[in-house]
Amino acid sequence: MKLQVALCVACLLLTGSAQDRATFQRGNDQRGRCQYTFTVSSPREASCPLSGGGPEMEALKARLTLLEAHVSRLVGEGPGAGPRDAHAQAELERARLQREKEQLDGTVQDLQARLVDMKQEVERLRAQPCPAAFPQSAALQDGGRRAASGSGGVSPLVSRSMVQSERGRVRDSAWSLGSPGYQELKAEVTQLPASQLTQEGTEDDTGCGELVSVSEPVSHRKADNIAGKYGVWMQDPEAPPGGPYGPQMVWRIDTIGTDVRQLFGYEDMNQFSRGFPTKVLLLPDPMESTGAVLYHGSFYYQRRLSRTLVRYDLATESVAARRELPHAGFHGQYPYSWGGYTDIDLAVDEQGLWVIYSSNKAKGNIVVSQLDPKSLEVRKSWETSVRKAAVANAFMTCGRLYTLASYTAPNTTINYSYDTATGQAKAIAVPFQNRYGYNSMVDYNPSHRKLYAWDNFHMISYGVRLGKLDAK
Incomplete structure (x- = not known):
């Protein structure tokens, strides 16, 4: 396509240079009709109103302009490709933004539902009564430690076995007397029924509720x-x-x-x-x-x-x-x-x-x-x-x-x-x-x-x- 354009431009340039030496002229008479004359250069040649090329030259220039526009669009350059490409890009961008908006809306809805569930879980956890004392396992551990240190009358061997046995039952290495807040939270969580933690009813979750x-x-x-x-x-x-x-x-x-x-x-x-x-x-x-x-x-x-x-x-x-x-x-x-x-x-x-x-x-x-x-x-x-x-x-x-x-x-x-x-x-x-x-x-x-x-x-x-x- 670029080669064809180049050939057309070369032809036009050759034609223009030939017209400087040519004796074949074109003009309009008083009735508006085009006349062709064979003459030499004269001062009156410049007065011909269509000496710039006439309708055929103008049509050729228009066709050349269209051809250049087509070439520009094919190669993605030039003013002819701008508006249409910009519109297409705007449509694609709008569609992409709409898809992202729909995805974000779905995410917001999921987050809202999860927020409601979390608030209700928090309310249920807050409604649970706090334990009045440490769990029995903590008391046993404390008693075992006192016995091991010699502050009680129980044999250290017996106290250690009690502690080990209780630890085996609890199976929680993080359970210690140094963190009572953790103990209270663990007591509340372990009292929560598993049916409340499932999203859908199961075969074991057959009870009624809100x-x-x-x-x-x-x-x-x-x-x-x-x-x-x-x-x-x-x-x-x-x-x-x-x-x-x-x-x-x-x-x-x-x-x-x-x-x-x-x-x-x-x-x-x-x-x-x-x-x-x-x-x-x-x-x-x-x-x-x-x-x-x-x-x-x-x-x-x-x-x-x-x-x-x-x-x-x-x-x-x-x-x-x-x-x-x-x-x-x-x-x-x-x-x-x-x-x-x-x-x-x-x-x-x-x-x-x-x-x-x-x-x-x-x-x-x-x-x-x-x-x-x-x-x-x-x-x-x-x-x-x-x-x-x-x-x-x-x-x-x-x-x-x-x-x-x-x-x-x-x-x-x-x-x-x-x-x-x-x-x-x-x-x-x-x-x-x-x-x-x-x-x-x-x-x-x-x-x-x-x-x-x-x-x-x-x-x-x-x-x-x-x-x-x-x-x-």
Whole structure:
């Protein structure tokens, strides 16, 4: 390319030098037409308005300028390459900064969650009573030293054996009388249950306690059409043995529409993620809202346009019980802040079947009632001080009600807790993520120790961490 440019420039220079001696001239007449004349140099030649080269020369110069610009761009030099390259570099830099910002945001969220966990651990450690005296092992060591120095009546040989035996039991070379602060800290740490130090529940960690933290969401599936913008998905935490559907069965129902009846069953989580149902059940009554749950082989839901609760037996594929929820608001009277006719929200936890709702008597505040899972009869009710329309969603865990502050904020909190065992309520701040910006369902599964949620077409789950059970 550079060689071609050089040849073109040489041709132009030769042509210019030839024109100094040439007798072939070009000019415009009075009508604007170009005339070519063969003449010699004269004073009138300089008066030709196009003696600088005319249109063809100007076009040639323009083409040469473009050619130089192209060459400059190819070699990465010159003014022609600057703006476009600068714009491309700016776009790349902007994309890099955006990626770094997203990574930093994730790091900040992780650090915030860890900070909350650390604060709670510190509070629990501070709540532990300080030991009134040194541990027995320290007393034995001290007694052994006194005996060895001859201050006591015990034989030095016996005292040394006692000390060695005690040291073998303690197995801690740093345990000494010279650091009582370390001894107190060690006593507090050794009294801390191992279940509080794990991020997720294990087979040994089966007790109940307050909600400590919620993990980042894990997406399992995305709905295929607009009917799946919000809905319900679940697994039976207490699938009856010998029933037609085991505990690995996953169930899903899309709740957009006026005639919501289809309940889809999937063999396991893998088939659920792939979208291949093995069973489709048709409910006898259309359901309303996203408050349905699955418990002990039955599907519990609210019948559309009513306060009636329905228990649908999956094994017989028939209605096993129907009952009105006394005084409960329905069809938009007391929904959650996101709407969706979520006046009546059923829930399941370690203590059984619950329903979260409100009534005229409660003046819009949340009411929690425990239900008989067979007859749907209300066993006991609790009225809270938090308005139902002020929270995005709610769920039950270990007999405690928890509410979600926002259904759209990417980083929100579980902001309220009510203990039905003590009747005590308190404000909390457990971090929670709405990854897809429209969380319409949050339910707890006590068997898997997870929260199941439906966030803007996405079916996701969260791991939960429960703390030590408070002494009643």
